Amino acid sequence: xxxxxxxxxxxxxxxxxxxxxxxxxxxxxxxxxxxxxxxxxxxxxxxxxxxxxxxxxxxxxxxxxxxxxxxxxxxxxxxxxxxxxxxxxxxxxxxxxxxxxxxxxxxxxxxxxxxxxxxxxxxxxxxxxxxxxxxxxxxxxxxxxxxxxxxxxxxxxxxxxxxxxxxxxxxxxxxxxxxxxxxxxxxxxxx
Amino acid sequence: xxxxxxxxxxxxxxxxxxxxxxxxxxxxxxxxxxxxxxxxxxxxxxxxxxxxxxxxxxxxxxxxxxxxxxxxxxxxxxxxxxxxxxxxxxxxxxxxxxxxxxxxxxxxxxxxxxxxxxxxxxxxxxxxxxxxxxxxxxxxxxxxxxxxxxxxxxxxxxxxxxxxxxxxxxxxxxxxxxxxxxxxxxxxxxxxxxxxxxxxxxxxxxxxxxxxxxxxxxxxxxxxxxxxxxxxxxxxxxxxxxxxxxxxxxxxxxxxxxxxxxxxxxxxxxxxxxxxxxxxxxxxxxxxxxxxxxxxxxxxxxxxxxxxxxxxxxxxxxxxxxxxxxxxxxxxxxxxxxxxxxxxxxxxxxxxxxxxxxxxxxxxxxxxxxxxxxxxxxxxxxxxxxxxxxxxxxxxxxxxxxxxxxxxxxxxxxxxxxxxxxxxxxxxxxxxxxxxxxxxxxxxxxxxxxxxxxxxxxxxxxxxxxxxxxxxxxxxxxxxxxxxxxxxxxxxxxxxxxxxxxxxxxxxxxxxxxxxxxxxxxxxxxxxxxxxxxxxxxxxxxxxxxxxxxxxxxxxxxxxxxxxxxx
Ligand SMILES: Nc1ncnc2c1ncn2[C@@H]1O[C@H](COP(=O)(O)OP(=O)(O)O)[C@@H](O)[C@H]1O
Ligand SMILES: [Mg+2]
Numbered sequence: 001x002x003x004x005x006x007x008x009x010x011x012x013x014x015x016x017x018x019x020x021x022x023x024x025x026x027x028x029x030x031x032x033x034x035x036x037x038x039x040x041x042x043x044x045x046x047x048x049x050x051x052x053x054x055x056x057x058x059x060x061x062x063x064x065x066x067x068x069x070x071x072x073x074x075x076x077x078x079x080x081x082x083x084x085x086x087x088x089x090x091x092x093x094x095x096x097x098x099x100x101x102x103x104x105x106x107x108x109x110x111x112x113x114x115x116x117x118x119x120x121x122x123x124x125x126x127x128x129x130x131x132x133x134x135x136x137x138x139x140x141x142x143x144x145x146x147x148x149x150x151x152x153x154x155x156x157x158x159x160x161x162x163x164x165x166x167x168x169x170x171x172x173x174x175x176x177x178x179x180x181x182x183x184x185x186x187x188x189x190x191x
Numbered sequence: 192x193x194x195x196x197x198x199x200x201x202x203x204x205x206x207x208x209x210x211x212x213x214x215x216x217x218x219x220x221x222x223x224x225x226x227x228x229x230x231x232x233x234x235x236x237x238x239x240x241x242x243x244x245x246x247x248x249x250x251x252x253x254x255x256x257x258x259x260x261x262x263x264x265x266x267x268x269x270x271x272x273x274x275x276x277x278x279x280x281x282x283x284x285x286x287x288x289x290x291x292x293x294x295x296x297x298x299x300x301x302x303x304x305x306x307x308x309x310x311x312x313x314x315x316x317x318x319x320x321x322x323x324x325x326x327x328x329x330x331x332x333x334x335x336x337x338x339x340x341x342x343x344x345x346x347x348x349x350x351x352x353x354x355x356x357x358x359x360x361x362x363x364x365x366x367x368x369x370x371x372x373x374x375x376x377x378x379x380x381x382x383x384x385x386x387x388x389x390x391x392x393x394x395x396x397x398x399x400x401x402x403x404x405x406x407x408x409x410x411x412x413x414x415x416x417x418x419x420x421x422x423x424x425x426x427x428x429x430x431x432x433x434x435x436x437x438x439x440x441x442x443x444x445x446x447x448x449x450x451x452x453x454x455x456x457x458x459x460x461x462x463x464x465x466x467x468x469x470x471x472x473x474x475x476x477x478x479x480x481x482x483x484x485x486x487x488x489x490x491x492x493x494x495x496x497x498x499x500x501x502x503x504x505x506x507x508x509x510x511x512x513x514x515x516x517x518x519x520x521x522x523x524x525x526x527x528x529x530x531x532x533x534x535x536x537x538x539x540x541x542x543x544x545x546x547x548x549x550x551x552x553x554x555x556x557x558x559x560x561x562x563x564x565x566x567x568x569x570x571x572x573x574x575x576x577x578x579x580x581x582x583x584x585x586x587x588x589x590x591x592x593x594x595x596x597x598x599x600x601x602x603x604x605x606x607x608x609x610x611x612x613x614x615x616x617x618x619x620x621x622x623x624x625x626x627x628x629x630x631x632x633x634x635x636x637x638x639x640x641x642x643x644x645x646x647x648x649x650x651x652x653x654x655x656x657x658x659x660x661x662x663x664x665x666x667x668x669x670x671x672x673x674x675x676x677x678x679x680x681x682x683x684x685x686x687x688x689x690x691x692x693x694x695x696x697x698x699x700x701x702x703x704x705x706x707x708x709x710x711x712x713x714x715x716x717x718x719x720x721x722x723x724x725x726x727x728x729x730x731x732x733x734x735x736x737x738x739x740x741x742x743x744x745x746x747x748x749x750x751x752x753x754x755x756x757x758x
Contacts, residue, residue: 164285165285165288165289168285168288168289169235169289169292169293171289172289172290172293172294173293173294176270176271176293176294177270177271179271179273179274179277179279179294180277182294183279183280183286186285186286186289190283190285190286191285
């Protein structure tokens with residue numbers, strides 16, 4: 001079951017931003033795997049969800065007696081969209097999944113969907129994309145990866161623990177020289 | 192695709208090269224050298240604690256070669272050395288599992304010994320190493336069996352490799368007797384039992400005749416093992432092929448050991464050379480040893496008798512000795528010391544002023560007939576001087592005869608003498624660096640098999656043996672040694688075997704031995720085979736009950752109740 005998140009409003013090879021109208025209970029969530037349906041399917045992890053203000057909002061925020069209906073209305077009919085930051089972690093071409101950066105970024109207004117459980121399992125069968133996450137600057141990379149792994153484990157049902165163990169071992173390989181970071185990360189994905 | 196392969200895929204097992212479906216992959220080669228051994232990183236799933244020094248592994252090289260190697264060390268390693276300072280939280284199973292085999296892992300040190308070329312069945316000595324990342328497998332029983340061959344006329348089963356109860360390690364006895372060999376180990380590690388096993392093999396295969404200087408009366412007739420169970424002596428296992436001689440008939444009789452001959456040596460047969468070997472033991476100085484030769488010249492064949500007689504209180508008149516002193520040829524103190532020290536001979540009842548039988552001739556006669564001779568020392572076994580005196584006395588003369596025979600044979604004037612193996616215990620007393628150069632035992636060890644005589648030395652302190660002699664020891668069978676110097680000594684002259692020291696120091700305290708050298712294709716740690724009923728049966732000995740039932744069967748046969756033949 002794929003849910004539409006929104007449309008691309010800014011993009012680059014490594015990251016893109018999706019504009020989204022409302023927050024739904026499941027969408028967008030930090031760490032979720034999403035994809036852009038461009039020529040190739042581009043996969044990314046949601047690393048940020050941001051709500052900017054606008055002049056009108058600023059005014060309302062200071063009003064004393066706000067009616068609940070009024071607040072609801074403001075939330076749904078926003079002037080500025082919710083911005084969802086996505087870190088690119090791979091792409092699919094001719095049915096083959098690659099854990100490295102796509103040749104081209106998604107185009108503006110491309111639609112972004114969440115990935116369903118099967119696709120999530122398929123994408124996380126290998127861990128080559130870990131480095132793309134761990135090496136990203138100025139975003140909470142470890143938190144992101146941990147949230148993503150917890151989600152990817154969840155969709156596996158009874159294979160959850162062995163998945164986390166495999167992922168943990170890959171992390172141990174990558175972060176062997178940084179035991180403190182590794183420890184913190186493992187602590188976040190421990191079953 | 193074969194069913195096996197399908198199963199492998201099903202169970203996510205890595206493909207193994209053909210013929211080793213059962214072999215377990217342990218890790219990969221990550222570095223090292225031929226001289227210092229290879230470093231192996233264990234796979235994540237290989238349990239370090241399942242590895243053991245002394246076991247075999249097979250490395251599958253890139254070119255289809257297989258390298259038989261022996262594990263010489265097991266170690267723990269980590270990608271980041273800092274982990275030793277900040278170990279992870281091991282109470283958490285998840286964290287422990289993640290770390291195991293990834294950031295922390297086991298390592299082996301393995302020494303390649305033999306190489307088997309692709310398609311070949313004949314292992315050869317190794318002259319190169321497998322490439323980086325070659326896979327390392329546990330050696331299968333099949334692999335090890337191939338190396339240690341099958342039992343045949345030359346090969347004798349001596350034990351099983353560690354953890355491989357179904358594989359038999361065979362010693363090439365023909366090669367074993369070609370050069371001098373040694374059985375080493377601390378006291379109580381099984382040297383005597385092992386030696387008895389080896390001797391049984393030599394007798395059964397008929398590769399040599401044996402002369403055993405049996406210090407503790409353990410080879411000929413029944414003796415007691417631990418827990419008071421009795422083990423059979425060689426004479427019992429090979430009736431009619433082994434003859435027992437004794438220096439102490441009372442002791443032999445008491446033990447029920449049947450004796451063919453009582454050894455007596457006349458004072459007049461002893462030469463200074465026979466005594467010289469005892470110098471360190473008796474405390475004879477160089478001057479005193481020199482004096483022995485002088486006295487022998489002056490006093491003639493009866494020199495010892497005269498010296499001992501003059502030593503007694505009732506000397507009659509001015510003897511020749513006083514004359515010698517008067518001449519100033521000998522210092523009075525020197526003479527006195529010699530007389531005092533030789534005085535110990537009086538306590539040796541097997542020494543008599545004069546003996547008419549030629550003991551050496553007698554022993555030679557037995558050996559010539561292919562009879563193995565075991566010389567029991569009885570109570571004299573606890574007197575090292577007696578042991579050394581007799582062993583040296585007999586060996587010198589027997590060797591001399593062998594030299595004559597061999598030379599005659601070379602000149603086509605006689606038959607080649609049978610190869611002879613002389614077994615001595617406490618060998619370091621004979622082969623001490625200070626005397627090895629001058630003694631017959633040093634000579635025999637050094638001249639290899641030039642005259643068809645070799646030694647089988649049994650010793651618990653190999654560091655006391657002259658290095659040059661040690662380096663000539665062809666096959667070394669070594670049980671546990673814990674003294675650093677002794678361990679080093681065992682490897683004298685063995686190239687690239689330094690790593691094996693680790694193996695040696697970690698043997699069990701009993702019935703395990705490292706065998707290396709001439710008689711085995713590669714060093715091997717064995718659980719030595721039990722010296723007991725199975726061995727008795729293999730060498731052709733039949734227990735009393737069997738004889739009885741056989742007799743009954745043959746009687747039945749005679750009565751026409753069966754139609755098979757006798758046996
Ligand atoms: N191959 C073997 N078969 C049976 N028992 C053995 C064997 N090797 C050693 N033993 C046991 O160990 C004890 C000590 O062995 P022994 O050969 O007398 O040691 P060593 O000569 O080194 O002092 C023996 O009494 C026997 O009980
Ligand atoms: Mg002994």
